[in-house]
Amino acid sequence: GENVEQHPSTLSVQEGDSAVIKCTYSDSASNYFPWYKQELGKGPQLIIDIRSNVGEKKDQRIAVTLNKTAKHFSLHITETQPEDSAVYFCAASRDNYGQNFVFGPGTRLSVLP
Amino acid sequence: GAVVSQHPSRVICKSGTSVKIECRSLDFQATTMFWYRQFPKQSLMLMATSNEGSKATYEQGVEKDKFLINHASLTLSTLTVTSAHPEDSSFYICSAKAIGQGSNSPLHFGNGTRLTVT
Numbered sequence: 001g002e003n004v005e006q007h008p009s010t011l012s013v014q015e016g017d018s019a020v021i022k023c024t025y026s027d028s029a030s031n032y033f034p035w036y037k038q039e040l041g042k043g044p045q046l047i048i049d050i051r052s053n054v055g056e057k058k059d060q061r062i063a064v065t066l067n068k069t070a071k072h073f074s075l076h077i078t079e080t081q082p083e084d085s086a087v088y089f090c091a092a093s094r095d096n097y098g099q100n101f102v103f104g105p106g107t108r109l110s111v112l113p
Numbered sequence: 114g115a116v117v118s119q120h121p122s123r124v125i126c127k128s129g130t131s132v133k134i135e136c137r138s139l140d141f142q143a144t145t146m147f148w149y150r151q152f153p154k155q156s157l158m159l160m161a162t163s164n165e166g167s168k169a170t171y172e173q174g175v176e177k178d179k180f181l182i183n184h185a186s187l188t189l190s191t192l193t194v195t196s197a198h199p200e201d202s203s204f205y206i207c208s209a210k211a212i213g214q215g216s217n218s219p220l221h222f223g224n225g226t227r228l229t230v231t
Binding site: 031042043093104108 | 117
């Protein structure tokens with residue numbers, strides 16, 4: 001089955017700097033990769049996603065890159081702000097229909113003012 | 114759009130009692146909903162897949178008689194923790210995918226339920 005690894009587990013950056021979180025997956029059949037942000041005591045919220053036919057996607061300060069050959073994808077946050085502080089989870093679709101996701105272990109991002 | 118409402122947000126119960134958690138898709142219909150459990154500082158662990166009008170599919174190691182799932186309509190799934198024990202204390206989260214969404218489309222999550230069993 002699918003296995004998703006995520007690094008780093010914790011990340012601290014100064015406000016205004018960039019943050020990068022990397023994930024790898026094992027199942028070459030996976031073809032959908034969402035990123036979720038989870039604030040304390042809340043459910044995960046989708047922030048960006050990418051499908052396997054695209055190598056990069058950007059939405060304002062957030063971007064995701066995908067390398068299917070190497071089976072890894074990354075989240076890039078530029079000009080970080082204190083409100084970006086949260087736990088971020090990457091995920092990969094577990095089957096060809098993308099109904100079930102396998103989540104990475106999460107990255108706790110702290111943006112220091 | 115794509116709002117999932119989960120209730121209650123917090124519940125405290127005594128050992129041996131049962132607790133029901135509701136998950137509703139407010140502005141879309143979902144034939145499939147998912148229930149997760151999350152321990153402190155850990156990732157989401159899929160417990161079961163809830164299918165409207167049929168039995169839920171449980172992940173390996175999850176007791177179906179312990180965690181009863183009912184997906185009575187296209188907008189409501191419930192998780193009942195039966196005969197709760199302190200080790201059942203956790204953060205439970207549901208998610209749903211809208212009907213008609215492509216095969217690779219996002220899950221929408223509720224805000225979770227913090228269960229504490231005393």
